[in-house]
Amino acid sequence: MLESRNWIGGEWNTPTEGNLIVMNPSDLQEQVGVLHLSGKSDVLQAAQAARMAFSGWAGLPAPKRGEHILRLAVALEANLEELATLASREMGKPITEMKGEVIRGVNLLKYYAAEGVRSFGSVIPAYDTNILQYTKRVPLGVVGLITPWNFPVAIPIWKLAPALICGNTVVWKPAEYASLTATKMAEIFHFAGLPDGVLNLVIGKGSRIGDTLLEECDLNAVSFTGSTGTGLRVASACAKRNIKYQTEMGGKNAAVVLKDADLDKTVPAILSGAFRSAGQKCTATSRIIVEREIAPAFTEAMQKAVQSLNIRPALDPAAYLGPVASSSQFQSVMSYVQMAREEAQVIAECRQKVTESQGHYVYPLLVRGIESNHALVQEEIFGPLAVMLEADNYEHAVDLCNQSIFGLSASVFTRDLSNGLRFLDDAQAGMVRVNQETAGVEYQSPFGGMKMSSSHSREQGQAALDFYSDVKTCGISYT
Numbered sequence: 381m382l383e384s385r386n387w388i389g390g391e392w393n394t395p396t397e398g399n400l401i402v403m404n405p406s407d408l409q410e411q412v413g414v415l416h417l418s419g420k421s422d423v424l425q426a427a428q429a430a431r432m433a434f435s436g437w438a439g440l441p442a443p444k445r446g447e448h449i450l451r452l453a454v455a456l457e458a459n460l461e462e463l464a465t466l467a468s469r470e471m472g473k474p475i476t477e478m479k480g481e482v483i484r485g486v487n488l489l490k491y492y493a494a495e496g497v498r499s500f501g502s503v504i505p506a507y508d509t510n511i512l513q514y515t516k517r518v519p520l521g522v523v524g525l526i527t528p529w530n531f532p533v534a535i536p537i538w539k540l541a542p543a544l545i546c547g548n549t550v551v552w553k554p555a556e557y558a559s560l561t562a563t564k565m566a567e568i569f570h571f572a573g574l575p576d577g578v579l580n581l582v583i584g585k586g587s588r589i590g591d592t593l594l595e596e597c598d599l600n601a602v603s604f605t606g607s608t609g610t611g612l613r614v615a616s617a618c619a620k621r622n623i624k625y626q627t628e629m630g631g632k633n634a635a636v637v638l639k640d641a642d643l644d645k646t647v648p649a650i651l652s653g654a655f656r657s658a659g660q661k662c663t664a665t666s667r668i669i670v671e672r673e674i675a676p677a678f679t680e681a682m683q684k685a686v687q688s689l690n691i692r693p694a695l696d697p698a699a700y701l702g703p704v705a706s707s708s709q710f711q712s713v714m715s716y717v718q719m720a721r722e723e724a725q726v727i728a729e730c731r732q733k734v735t736e737s738q739g740h741y742v743y744p745l746l747v748r749g750i751e752s753n754h755a756l757v758q759e760e761i762f763g764p765l766a767v768m769l770e771a772d773n774y775e776h777a778v779d780l781c782n783q784s785i786f787g788l789s790a791s792v793f794t795r796d797l798s799n800g801l802r803f804l805d806d807a808q809a810g811m812v813r814v815n816q817e818t819a820g821v822e823y824q825s826p827f828g829g830m831k832m833s834s835s836h837s838r839e840q841g842q843a844a845l846d847f848y849s850d851v852k853t854c855g856i857s858y859t
């Protein structure tokens with residue numbers, strides 16, 4: 381039986397504020413492990429350990445920090461199979477996708493390890509010839525990382541790696557339903573020789589320990605990914621203390637299909653955006669806006685494609701999608717499925733049943749026939765349920781696309797590059813694409829949203845370095 385543990389100041393310990401049994405969402409007969417939940421004192425201890433480790437870690441030359449991070453990459457890669465399998469069992473992501481996610485984690489670690497030998501500032505001309513004026517990045521201090529369950533490996537790493545290379549130490553609180561995976565990751569990083577206290581893992585419920593972390597711990601910054609409701613609480617708590625924060629939150633991403641789209645390429649991209657990971661990506665396609673002229677052909681193609689999707693237990697390599705992650709996630713998504721069946725018109729449905737195991741399976745569904753202000757069109761569902769809207773023309777399609785409080789990702793499918801380029805300007809989203817699915821942005825590019833999807837900084841790529849560091853402007857007069 382797997383058990384979660386806290387890793388604080390280089391010591392492993394088991395908190396005693398309660399337990400939670402983790403069942404495999406692909407097979408509810410299988411108990412995957414037990415979570416041991418932390419209380420206030422565990423969180424305070426983790427923040428103290430991070431503070432104590434800070435000067436030593438920040439004082440290491442950046443190339444040496446980079447060497448440490450490279451060792452984490454090598455260790456993670458060596459544990460790819462084991463970690464991916466555990467995460468698939470814990471939160472139900474299909475194993476092929478989960479392996480890809482671990483590889484993304486390895487690539488992120490390599491990318492930020494290399495930042496240790498790149499420029500950390502610039503020389504700026506001064507009006508006086510005898511003045512050297514330059515900038516340099518300095519670490520923020522102790523950073524709190526709060527992460528969701530839907531990318532249990534990649535999201536923590538895309539926060540951790542830039543935080544560490546900039547010289548910060550970290551308190552990490554993963555989501556409950558990714559805590560066995562988080563424990564395994566910390567074990568891998570411990571084995572790889574990450575110095576004590578540089579990363580401190582605290583397992584627990586956000587509702588129980590979140591306030592202690594945000595209000596009582598001596599933190600210099602918080603990076604959060606999760607729902608918009610929780611993100612706004614995090615932002616407010618950090619703003620009151622005037623510490624830096626980053627909140628990456630929900631999405632209601634639109635794929636716009638114009639009348640000249642190549643359906644052979646468009647349909648697979650929309651299927652993948654809407655239904656891979658059972659629709660549980662912040663960048664998942666959940667609104668499909670189709671120009672009226674092409675709607676009948678697109679609907680017919682989607683009907684065939686959705687029916688043939690392979691919904692399987694997460695460890696089956698043939699799974700296109702698996703179950704949703706947990707019973708609460710199942711109940712939440714099923715309430716929208718029921719709403720869709722009662723208030724919308726079903727146009728495509730996967731009827732294939734997973735017979736050999738009882739799990740949190742939600743069958744892919746595509747509906748239409750509702751107004752653009754309907755809850756199914758406006759609220760984040762975070763499951764394999766997408767809605768289709770029809771548009772009169774390009775302008776109407778863009779208008780529908782932008783009728784959302786969210787602004788994370790948006791795509792247009794067209795053969796006309798001039799409309800494609802217009803869309804990149806017109807769509808109100810942080811990530812905009814032509815003939816590509818809404819999900820799946822590469823790690824070396826900035827990642828983040830507009831409107832209620834984000835607090836408007838960016839993660840990944842070079843942009844992450846701006847969040848995890850302060851810039852000092854230095855001047856030296858040498859006459």
Ligand code: NAD
Nearest residue numbers: 527528529554555586587590606607610628629630631662
């Ligand atoms: P969630 O908001 O329920 O939880 C996220 C994290 O916050 C968890 O670790 C949770 O324990 C913690 N938390 C909960 N209450 C807290 C509190 N009061 N104080 C501090 N921390 C608290 O989100 P989730 O269900 O884990 O993840 C799904 C959501 O994440 C979706 O809305 C999805 O769109 C979003 N998401 C966004 C991105 C992005 O980059 N924009 C990426 C992935 C997921």
